Amino acid sequence: xxxxxxxxxxxxxxxxxxxxxxxxxxxxxxxxxxxxxxxxxxxxxxxxxxxxxxxxxxxxxxxxxxxxxxxxxxxxxxxxxxxxxxxxxxxxxxxxxxxxxxxxxxxxxxxxxxxxxxxxxxxxxxxxxxxxxxxxxxxxxxxxxxxxxxxxxxxxxxxxxxxxxxxxxxxxxxxxxxxxxxxxxxxxxxxxxxxxxxxxxxxxxxxxxxxxxxxxxxxxxxxxxxxxxxxxxxxxxxxxxxxxxxxxxxxxxxxxxxxxxxxxxxxxxxxxxxxxxxxxxxxxxxxxxxxxxxxxxxxxxxxxxxxxxxxxxxxxxxxxxxxxxxxxxxxxxxxxxxxxxxxxxxxxxxxxxxxxxxxxxxxxxxxxxxxxxxxxxxxx
Amino acid sequence: xxxxxxxxxxxxxxxxxxxxxxxxxxxxxxxxxxxxxxxxxxxxxxxxxxxxxxxxxxxxxxxxxxxxxxxxxxxxxxxxxxxxxxxxxxxxxxxxxxxxxxxxxxxxxxxxxxxxxxxxxxxxxxxxxxxxxxxxxxxxxxxxxxxxxxxxxxxxxxxxxxxxxxxxxxxxxxxxxxxxxxxxxxxxxxxxxxxxxxxxxxxxxxxxxxxxxxxxxxxxxxxxxxxxxxxxxxxxxxxxxxxxxxxxxxxxxxxxxxxxxxxxxxxxxxxxxxxxxxxxxxxxxxxxxxxxxxxxxxxxxxxxxxxxxxxxxxxxxxxxxxxxxxxxxxxxxxxxxxxxxxxxxxxxxxxxxxxxxxxxxxxxxxxxxxxxxxx
Numbered sequence: 131x132x133x134x135x136x137x138x139x140x141x142x143x144x145x146x147x148x149x150x151x152x153x154x155x156x157x158x159x160x161x162x163x164x165x166x167x168x169x170x171x172x173x174x175x176x177x178x179x180x181x182x183x184x185x186x187x188x189x190x191x192x193x194x195x196x197x198x199x200x201x202x203x204x205x206x207x208x209x210x211x212x213x214x215x216x217x218x219x220x221x222x223x224x225x226x227x228x229x230x231x232x233x234x235x236x237x238x239x240x241x242x243x244x245x246x247x248x249x250x251x252x253x254x255x256x257x258x259x260x261x262x263x264x265x266x267x268x269x270x271x272x273x274x275x276x277x278x279x280x281x282x283x284x285x286x287x288x289x290x291x292x293x294x295x296x297x298x299x300x301x302x303x304x305x306x307x308x309x310x311x312x313x314x315x316x317x318x319x320x321x322x323x324x325x326x327x328x329x330x331x332x333x334x335x336x337x338x339x340x341x342x343x344x345x346x347x348x349x350x351x352x353x354x355x356x357x358x359x360x361x362x363x364x365x366x367x368x369x370x371x372x373x374x375x376x377x378x379x380x381x382x383x384x385x386x387x388x389x390x391x392x393x394x395x396x397x398x399x400x401x402x403x404x405x406x407x408x409x410x411x412x413x414x415x416x417x418x419x420x421x422x423x424x425x426x427x428x429x430x431x432x433x434x435x436x437x438x439x440x441x442x443x444x445x446x447x448x449x450x451x452x453x454x455x456x457x458x459x460x461x462x463x464x465x466x467x468x469x470x471x472x473x474x475x476x477x478x479x480x481x482x483x484x485x486x487x488x489x490x491x492x493x494x495x496x497x498x499x500x501x502x503x504x505x506x507x508x509x510x
Numbered sequence: 511x512x513x514x515x516x517x518x519x520x521x522x523x524x525x526x527x528x529x530x531x532x533x534x535x536x537x538x539x540x541x542x543x544x545x546x547x548x549x550x551x552x553x554x555x556x557x558x559x560x561x562x563x564x565x566x567x568x569x570x571x572x573x574x575x576x577x578x579x580x581x582x583x584x585x586x587x588x589x590x591x592x593x594x595x596x597x598x599x600x601x602x603x604x605x606x607x608x609x610x611x612x613x614x615x616x617x618x619x620x621x622x623x624x625x626x627x628x629x630x631x632x633x634x635x636x637x638x639x640x641x642x643x644x645x646x647x648x649x650x651x652x653x654x655x656x657x658x659x660x661x662x663x664x665x666x667x668x669x670x671x672x673x674x675x676x677x678x679x680x681x682x683x684x685x686x687x688x689x690x691x692x693x694x695x696x697x698x699x700x701x702x703x704x705x706x707x708x709x710x711x712x713x714x715x716x717x718x719x720x721x722x723x724x725x726x727x728x729x730x731x732x733x734x735x736x737x738x739x740x741x742x743x744x745x746x747x748x749x750x751x752x753x754x755x756x757x758x759x760x761x762x763x764x765x766x767x768x769x770x771x772x773x774x775x776x777x778x779x780x781x782x783x784x785x786x787x788x789x790x791x792x793x794x795x796x797x798x799x800x801x802x803x804x805x806x807x808x809x810x811x812x813x814x815x816x817x818x819x820x821x822x823x824x825x826x827x828x829x830x831x832x833x834x835x836x837x838x839x840x841x842x843x844x845x846x847x848x849x850x851x852x853x854x855x856x857x858x859x860x861x862x863x864x865x866x867x868x869x870x871x872x873x874x875x876x877x878x879x880x881x882x883x884x885x
Contacts, residue, residue, distance in 0.1 A: 149677050157760040170683075260760050262751060262853025328850065334752050412722045469667035491681070492761050492855045496744055 145259055146174060149491070153182045157260045157495040160505030162479075164389060164494065171490045176483045180476075191469040196222055196436040199469070206289040206471065207507040209252050210450040214507075215294035221456035222296035222436065225443040233426035234298050239421045241284070241293065242376075243412040244311070247318070248277040249450035250358075250405045250412075253502040256431075257402055258329055260499030261338045266329045273321060276314050283307055285378045290325040296433035299378065308420055316412050322410065330406065339402060340393030342496035343485050353484065354477035357452025358408060359501050362388035362401030369448035382416045383411045394499060398498035398500040405502070437464050439488035451475045471510060479480040544646045548635040556783040560597045562838075563845050570849045573712075579781040594706070607772035612675060615769065619673035624770070624777040626666030627638075632782040636661040638791050639713045641801045642828035652713040653701050656792060657694070660747070663781060664690045666757070667766050669776075676767035682765025685856060686749065686756035692863040693746040693753075699871035703878050704796050707733075717800035725799040732878045737797040741840065741872050744789035746859070748782065750850040753855055786841055794836035801829030 149166040152158040161182035167175040187206060190200050203214040216238055223230065255270030278288050285293040285301055293300050330334055345355065347363045360367055368385040370378040385408035387398030438460040447454045459468040480500045486494045502506025522540050562577070568575030576593025611620055637655045639645035649655065670682020704726050705711055708719040720726055727737045736803055746753035758763030767778050794800060854862070 146773070148676065239551060258852065262754070262758060262760060263851065264567075265571050265849050272572055326535060329852075332850075332852060335852060337858055338855060339854055358610065490857070492758065492853075509783050 142436055145373055151494070151499075157499065158357075159256060159498065159503055162505055163502070164482075166494065167492065168491065169490075172482055173486055173491060173494055176486050176494065178479055178482055180505070180508050183505045184390035185510065187510040188471065191466055195464045196438075196466065199466070201267070201290065201292050202296055203471075204292055205451060205455075205506060206473070206508050207236070207451065207475070207504050208289060208510055209504050210245050210249040211289065211291050212241050212294060213249075213447065213454065215291065216376075217445070218225055218448060219294050219296045219456055221443055221445035222438070223430075224445050225438040225441070225458055225460060226296070226432075226436065227295065228430055228432065230298070230430045231426045231428065232377075232424045233302075234428050236419050236423040237299050237428065238294055239376055239378065239381070240303070240311070240423070241281075241299075243415045243419070244277050244280060246450050247409050247411045248274045250409050251269035251277075253358075253405055254325070255400065257334075257398075257496075257499040258501070260495045261335060263329060263332075263335065266325065269321075269325070269463065271326070273318065276317070280307065280310055280314060280320060283310065296436060298427075301426045303423075306489075308423075311357070311416065315417060318409075318413065321408060322406075325406070330403070333337070336392050336399060339398040339496060339500070341397050342493050343489065343500060344394050345396045345485055348485060349484065353481040355452070355481050356474050356477065357449070358404045359452065359478045360402045362500075363385065364388050364390075364395035364400075369446055369453060371444060375445075375447065376388055378415075380422075381415045383415050384484075386411065398496050401500040401502075414459040418504045435464050437462060443479050446472075447489070449474060451477060451504065451507070456472065473507045473510060474510045475501075475505075479503050479508060485496065517529070527571055535834075544636070544750075545632075548632060548646070551635065552780055552784045555787045556780045557597045558603065559783045559786065560779075560840060561594065562841070563848075564593075564596070566845045567840065567849045570846075571866065572624075584624070601776065604776040605773055608698075609772040609774065610763055610769075612769055614675045616673035616675065619669045620769075621774075623666045623670035623673060624774040626669065627663045627781045628777045629790070630659060630663030630666060631781040633662070634788050635784075636749055637713065638788055639795055639800065640791070641827070641833055642714070644830060645713065648712060648714050651711050653705065653711045653792075653796070656788070657701065659683070660788060662695055663688060663785070670770070671766035674766070675851075676769050678762045678764070678768045679766050682756045682758075682762050682768070686760075686766060687751070688856075689753065689859060689863075690747055692860060693867075694742045696739050696743040696863065696871045697747060697865035699742040699868065699875060701792075701796060702875060703733055703736045706875075706878060707882060713795055713800075715803065716796060720799045721802055725797070729799040730878060730881045732874045732881060733797070735870065736874050737793070739867050739874070740797065741789075741793050741843075743863075743867060744793060745844055745847060746863070748785045748789055748844075750786070750844055752851040752854050753859055754848075755859060760853075761835060770800075786844060787837065790837040790840035790844070791833065793840055794833055798836050799832075801833045803828065803832050824870070 145168055146167045149168050151164040151166055153161040153163045158164060161263045163179040163182065165179055166173055166179040183265055185205070188200055192200055194202070200218060203218045204211040207214050212349075239475050251270040254265035255274075256340050257265075258266035258270075281291060281293075282288050284307055285291050285305070287293070293375040294384050345363045347360075347365050350360045350363045351365065355363075356367070364387050366385055366387050369375065370383075386404050388395050389492070390397070390400060391403070392399045404417055440460060442457065442459040444457045447456075447493060454470065454474055455472030457468075457470040457472070461467045482494075482498060482501065491499070522543060532635040565575045567573075569778055579599045609616060636646045637649065637652045637659070639648070667686045667690070669682045671679040671681075671686070674680075704716055707726070707729060708716050710716065710719075716726075723729070726732070726733050748754050752850050756762075757767065759765075762768070767775060768805035770778065
């Protein structure tokens with residue numbers, strides 16, 4: 131709307147002011163510091179400065195046995211701990227080259243998709259907060275609570291689960307858990323429409339997010355953006371489809387991509403809408419998995435101590451934020467020589483300085499919110 | 511329906527005329543008594559409105575809101591008025607809190623700013639009516655005075671933002687200045703409608719016209735449009751969602767009040783809720799029939815369907831009741847906005863004001879003149 135005129139108006143350029151947004155700021159989603167060069171309200175340059183939450187995760191892992199790493203990966207992406215567990219376990223299992231019982235895979239898929247719903251709920255709620263809508267946040271948080279209650283019933287933990295281990299899961303699903311999950315899905319189906327009424331169709335929300343912070347598909351790919359943030363730009367790239375792991379090829383689901391319904395393809399509204407649609411797809415997957423879950427053991431035949439053969443492995447996983455990669459080098463001992471994690475939120479954040487330039491300070495919050503970063507994972 | 515007293519000032523004058531005291535002392539009394547009354551109204555309003563806001567927001571968000579703090583041992587328990595003493599407890603907390611002034615701040619201006627904002631809200635009340643005859647001073651430029659005084663506060667906001675020596679405060683202050691000054695114009699333009707029709711700026715005259723004819727909102731389609739422009743601009747004028755960009759908490763932390771704490775911050779808070787009340791009362795008086803009962807939404811002298819006994823519903827005390835009901839409903843609508851809408855961006859806000867509201871309000875002005883000529 132008016133913003134293009136403002137940008138062209140180079141004759142009224144005044145001195146630039148450097149604004150430090152964060153590390154303590156309500157909408158940087160953690161301890162991120164944004165060094166913003168502003169010309170009035172308009173952002174001329176933006177540097178994300180990270181590292182405030184650096185906990186030497188990768189170095190720690192070089193001194194921990196493979197089993198002991200699991201609680202540490204939990205703490206990387208603390209909003210989608212199950213995804214982290216799952217991603218790491220897949221990497222170790224690939225290194226060990228072991229077969230898993232069918233039931234384990236089903237449980238993992240159910241849990242992972244529930245976790246995706248929980249994580250996207252936080253993303254949507256905080257995105258609403260970033261554009262100034264407070265009520266959606268409390269609604270999403272109270273719905274996420276229901277998922278977390280399910281996880282608590284499953285493994286006793288509410289945030290950092292340590293549930294998916296290399297070679298299996300810590301506890302079996304109870305029949306009651308399955309009933310409660312179905313109950314939640316039925317409830318959430320109805321609630322989903324309420325979110326659309328409150329936020330998706332709100333004219334002010336559309337005004338604030340459509341046509342704002344457009345990530346063109348090629349720029350997104352160049353920067354290594356993955357997950358819903360890339361799919362919002364119309365790129366059909368979801369590891370569950372393009373490089374299926376676990377048992378995802380057994381299920382029917384679609385990969386929603388941004389179509390620019392309210393503005394341009396790749397704007398903030400598209401990224402928001404992709405997350406909304408993904409929750410719907412996740413519900414579909416959970417229903418299918420629950421309908422066909424087989425009986426069986428929840429632990430694979432594993433050696434007492436994990437000592438993989440010499441070699442290295444890279445495994446990819448589609449987490450709620452994007453493409454999580456674990457690169458593990460083993461020298462035959464029970465401790466990895468090197469463990470490198472590819473953090474999706476880190477790559478997604480790197481595009482901020484490219485995208486947010488020329489927008490207003492309010493839009494920086496919107497764009498940052500639409501990228502859905504978790505600082506625990508960026509800084510590791 | 512003869513008026514009990516013209517205004518509080520006239521009442522005081524008639525009382526003092528019998529007392530043989532020094533004139534300057536009486537003058538002092540005449541200043542202090544209305545001042546105390548206004549201050550009480552402001553405080554009570556803030557206490558009630560904050561409690562209402564917390565409960566309204568809570569119910570919209572599937573929460574319960576304050577449930578713990580009762581008054582004098584009276585606790586609602588699990589009932590919805592559970593935390594009725596919460597605002598009082600909060601107010602006491604704010605008053606005893608440490609008052610921090612940053613080292614690099616402009617000390618004098620930082621101390622001055624909250625008082626200017628407070629005084630802006632305070633003196634506006636002189637022209638705000640609460641019922642028939644329940645007004646501090648019913649002077650002949652009533653509406654003009656209220657509009658003028660309600661924009662005094664913006665000076666305080668700019669001072670607060672500048673003196674805090676904080677970039678966020680400065681942003682908030684600049685946004686607030688631009689916003690409040692811009693939205694003065696549609697507010698003024700939509701109030702002129704009623705002035706044109708009634709031919710007076712006096713509050714009691716405006717309500718009298720509505721008693722004789724009909725509520726101004728149903729005077730014509732243009733008056734209705736004028737009401738919406740006035741009310742939405744009023745929301746913007748009081749810096750509330752969806753126009754709360756000066757204190758946008760997700761962008762500017764707390765905008766121009768970032769560096770304030772304790773008592774000074776409490777003054778800002780008090781002024782915000784007072785401004786809300788003023789806007790809602792003015793909207794009710796000018797457009798919604800003021801202290802007239804809803805049965806008098808339209809006065810049809812030739813069809814005598816409403817028996818006269820119904821009009822006992824009007825009067826001094828019931829007038830206060832009706833006016834407060836209307837104002838509280840409008841305050842509720844403001845809260846409703848706040849807890850369901852996202853926030854507009856700075857340029858969108860200006861777009862709405864300069865390219866939507868002002869042209870429509872100007873057009874309104876022309877059309878209502880034509881309407882007055884035709885009917």
